[in-house]
Amino acid sequence: MSSTIDVGTQPTDDQRILRMTINGVQRRGIAEPRMLLVDFIRHELQLTGTHVGCEHGVCGACTVRVDGEVVRSCIMFAVQAEGAQIETVEGLAKDGELNVVQQAFRQEHGLQCGFCTPGMLLATESLLAENPDPSEEEIRDYLSGNVCRCTGYVGIVKSVQAAAKQRSQA
């Protein structure tokens, strides 16, 4: 057992300082080239709303938006997002108010344990941006890369439908 514990805070030779804009705020942090974007967001920037369910690109729990595109942040390196505009679940509510999609998920029981929820919300935002009035089939198709182990998707599909309706009336 080595006797000292020295957790460095300065970048070492193979580390770099990265800058990116997250939810409209300029942030910077230290990353090795091999650090995954999701680890950088969660542990370096301490935005823990983005989750990790598989680390191999299947479950969608780590979904964020990078420069407007839906991205699985577990299969992208942090250094690849240098300078990017990133949106995470923490940026959805504005001025302390749940946005329409968040409210719809609550109203229609679109979450249980909440672990898939941040990814689902981001994916839903993208779906509705691309297609404001999706059919049930289109919703199911779009969200098929986001796994939920709790809800059987029934509440999630209803939540997306409710959010679409609400947005179209706004």
Added chain:
Amino acid sequence: MAIQETLNTGLNIQPEAEADAVLQRRKYIGMNVLRTEDPAFLTGRGKYTDDVHLTGMLHAAFLRSAQPHARIVSIDKTRALALDGVIDVITGEDLEDTVGPFSTTVHRPEVETVTRAILNSKVALYVGQPLAIVVAESRYLAEDGVDALDVEYEVLEPVMDAEKALEEGSPLLYPEMGTNNFAHIEFQRGDVDECFERADHVFKKRFHAGRFMAAPLEARGVIADWDASGELTVWSSSQVPNLVRTYTAGPLGIAESKMRVISEGVGGGFGMKAHIFDEEVLIPAASQRVGAPVKWIEDRYENLAASLHSKEVIVYLEMAVQDDGTFLAFKGHYIGVGGAWPAHPWTSLIDPLPAASLLPSFYDIEAVGWSIDAPMTNRCPLGAYRGVGWTPGHSARETMIDDIARELGIDPLEIRLKNMIPDGEEFVTVTGMKYDGGSYSASMLKVKEMIDYDGLRQKQAELRKEGRYIGIGWSPWVEPCAWGSEVAKANGFAAEFFDAASVTIEPDGSVTVTTGCHNHGQAHYTTLAQVTADTLGVPFESIRVIENDSATAVYGTGTYASRTAVVAGGAIMRAGSEVRDKIIRLAAHAMEVSPEDIDLAEGKASVKGVPDKVMTMQEIGMLAYYGGPNRIPDTEPTLTATRSYDPPETYSNGTIVAIVEVDIETGKVHLQHIAACEDCGTMLNPMVIDGQMHGAIAQGIGGGMYEDLAYDASGQFLASSLMDYLYPSTTEVPNIEIAHIETPSTVTEGGIKGMGESGTIASPVACLNAIADAISPFGDIKIMKSPIGPNDVREMLRAAAAGSNGSAPATQPADVETRLSQQAEGA
């Protein structure tokens, strides 16, 4: 709606039911109250284990066995320890003096006890077994350390075939035990032999229920902080934080009073996280050793390969049946395909024992006989997952009933209704289980109506003429709920269970409730507040429910086995009634009337018929705690009560029907629709009940058609990523329609029966029976295993085609048979 305002106000309550009572804020049980839990999750502030960061925290990663069965000749730490940032490498020998073993058994004479080192670096018994721990400054560095460990294995013959594992001369996992069999148990009620002699028909079946698992989206994780004053705080993604404390304190050699276990945010548990895991001992031991907090977060490979598998049971069934379809008696032999050791503490019996115990279900048979074996094999240990062994038991029994119905030419709905016990009354089954009234037939008839069964059968016949094959699969269930001592014993587990709740009126009149159960998606902070509101007569918004932390909530055993609504709900009703009595007596004393004249509602105590004589809960709280001589003489100031509850046997019931279309060319099954009717007695929150049904049914669809924790014959694990282990997604799970019948329990507090697991018990076989029903025109179709994927469908069609001796099935068989056999040759 501002976040701080998204309280569960009356606006959130659905208007339809009992509107008056709701508007007067006098009744919350039965209402769709929106969840108190949601705003935190929706804004990304859920506080799961990996979200916790402690100053000076180090990170652990495990070296795990690559071999299913091997002696570990050596683990060389040199290269790992030389890495910059690696702090420590821990093997079994390093913990010999500080960490005691796990000793696992079920207290019955037929069951062995397995005692084992919690970190065994000498012998590997399955692929994924922990062999060493690397502690480093980051997770990345800890994994570098694992990669730098040099391990030498001496490979031993793996034990993979569970039936051969029981034979004399099989290689042994524990040579000192002299057997691989953890338990052999037999049970008989009624004259089984006489029934089988008398029967017009005796049917036999072997059914191999597949291995699948909870695999919650959040894998496990443990953080331990064993501080300099000898106090240990553990964060664990667990459904049973208090049991983690009770079961790990012994091996760790620490008093429970010095230990705190926090399981605040848990991203799904489903029974898997209701166990005590090796890492829950090893990470605290590592923290003690390195003198710093240590975090370990399970990755998906570890979760799939090395947490807990479930449900795999080989079932041999025999049924004695009369010509008219009357069931006389059932016999079963259940071989639970266990893993390297019995999961702590429930053991691998959690599958075969409940499967066997519930063999008669709600069929009114004269006699039943069963036996169980529980061989250990070189697989990941077998443990509980939503519905435990009732799932494989139910799949075997209900596929067989469909086989029999087809053979006797009786409709699958009719044969079940014919043999069912009566609705509504208490009933003691042939095994001695005490059912507390249900809607066994009514729920089937309700679903019959929902799907327009007769119309659907007609449509099925018409589509068959066009070469399209739809199928309807019935699956009515009864579910032992609440897991109190009586239900546990009825299912073969001779142990005691309970849970507890405290109810406190604070000085300002707000209400704090704590329970020993655990909230991880089931909305306890909402539903248990509904129970409290009704019990006390206070507004929902004034109540806060606390669970998930051994230091802030009362001790109890956690959430599993569809128990919390019944057990914590009942404990709250009991504690709440005591507090309510205190409030009424105090208010009566203060307003100088007799207690019978006090009406308690909406957080106010008023004198009946005198509208201006009112005390608010705040006035009552202040009077109680600080009123001094104005209080009732000789009473204590606190307005609190703690009560426990161990409910009698209670059983929910219902029916699930699946409708599928099978493409006979490809074997692909399109699950079109699921309709279900459930009866869990008094409903606390129908929205939450629907959600539990939807989720459990989806998991059962996975187990019935997709999820398979396969090993090859050499013991290598084949389902080590989510590319191999297939979660149902939005495109595999159809819309699910749920209806409710409420038959309150005749025996529990409030008539609550419990629910949550039935979907996973009953939906796999609904899918399997629907598949068999769809392709039954092609010959003798019997489902012998789960899951059933496209290849299996094709296999069944080929076998049916080969087995038919010219007796043509009802519709266009020759064509299809020829096509199938041509394709088979071409393949």
